[in-house]
Amino acid sequence: MFAKAVKILILFVLFCANVKAQKQDTIVVAQDGSGKYRNIQEAVESVRAFMDYTVTIYIKNGVYKEKIVIPSWIKNVEIIGEDAFKTVITNNDHANMNKMGTFRTYTVKVEGNNITFRNLTIENNAEQLGQAVALHTEGDRLIFINCRFLGNQDTVYTGTEGTRLWFTDCYIEGTTDFIFGPSTALFEHCTIYSKRDSYITAASTSKDTKYGYVFKNCKLTAALDVTKVYLGRPWRPxxxxxxxxxELGKHILPVGWHNWKNPENEKTVRYAEYMNTGEGASTKERVKWSKQLNKKEAAEYTVEKIFKINNNWYPHK
Structure with missing residues (x-):
């Protein structure tokens, strides 16, 4: 009887050890070989599918030239860089390369849900020969904290209707339509940098989605030679x-918004502002089909209301 009990205990200990071995709490990526993996995609692929616990992928400083996909079966993962300026994920695909088209040009594509990115740079450094996406998102409940998104045309593509994204303390740069797509996305305390006279946003929000892109307490800046930038134009009606x-810099045009050369869009778009400051914030010459929110209307733009789509989500740092 005693021997049987000991055997059961040994089997139980071995089982627990095996579970613990499979459960990776932190995975380190380092180009110098000091981590478990030398590239990020290998680390992502080592994560077990549909986990109910959080795994951290910690990336040491370095320039990682990769084209990364975080698949739909990966969830509850934090991807953390050692330093936002020194941990760089980069690639250089563009739309006119081998007839690639816009949506395959990404440097990082996120299909999974509940993924957090922190303290790193995602870059598409392709020559300005066409659209070139740095970040392509399809997952829901994605968080980006203290990240940098570098590119030109179409830098950040928020690619799936009904998904929710939160960007806080981030830097996003680009030339044309460099924040675009159908997702609901909240940008807080971010710097938005225009590299060319063009358009910042190109939302394609669906008719039945109340909130599209919401920028709160952000700073809009530009290169010295940039003087004519629109806040947005409608990719969809x-x-x-x-x-x-x-804070809107002087590069923001007095009219503020563009109709994408289609007057019919003026009847349906939902473009608004509230209590902005800076040289580009004057509303005297804003297009008549945009709106200035009153205090009561502005109070509707809370985290709870913005992100309440199919269920409640309260993101935090």
Whole structure:
């Protein structure tokens, strides 16, 4: 009897050890070989599918030239860089390369849900020969904290209707339509840098989605020779974009918004502003089909209301 009990205990200990071995809490990526993996994609692929616990992929400083996909079966993962300026994921695909088209040019594509990125740079450094996406998102409940997104045309593509994204303390740069897509996305305390006279946003919000892009307490800046930038133009007729309590540089045009050369869009777009400051914030010459929110309307733009789509989500740092 005693021997049987000991055997059961040994089997139980071995089982627990095996479970613990499979459960990776932190995975280190380092180009110098000091981590478990030398490239990021290998680390992502080592994560077990549909986990109910959080795994951290910690990436040491370095320039990682990779084209990364975080597949739909990966969830509850934090991808953390050692330093936002020194941990760089880069690639250089563009739309006119081998007839690639816009949506295959990404440097990082996120299909999974509940993924957090922190303290790193995602870059598409392709020559300006066509659209070139740095970040392509399809997952829901994605968080980006203290990250840098570098590119030219179409830098950040928020690619799936009904998904929710939160960008906080981030830097996003580009030339044309460099934040675009149908997702609901909240940008807080971000710097938005225009590299060319063009358009910042190109939302394609669906008719039935109340909130599209919401920028709160952000700073809009530009290169010295950039003087004519629109806040946005509608990629689809019901585009929704709001700038609230943001500092708008003098590069923002007095009219503010563009109809994408289609007057019919003026009847459906949902473009609004509230209490912005800076040389580009004057509303005297804004297009008549945009809106200035009153205090009561602005109060509707809370995290709880913005992100309440199919279920509640309260992102935090």
């Amino acid at each position: 019901y585009a929704a974009t709001v700038f609230m309590n943001c």
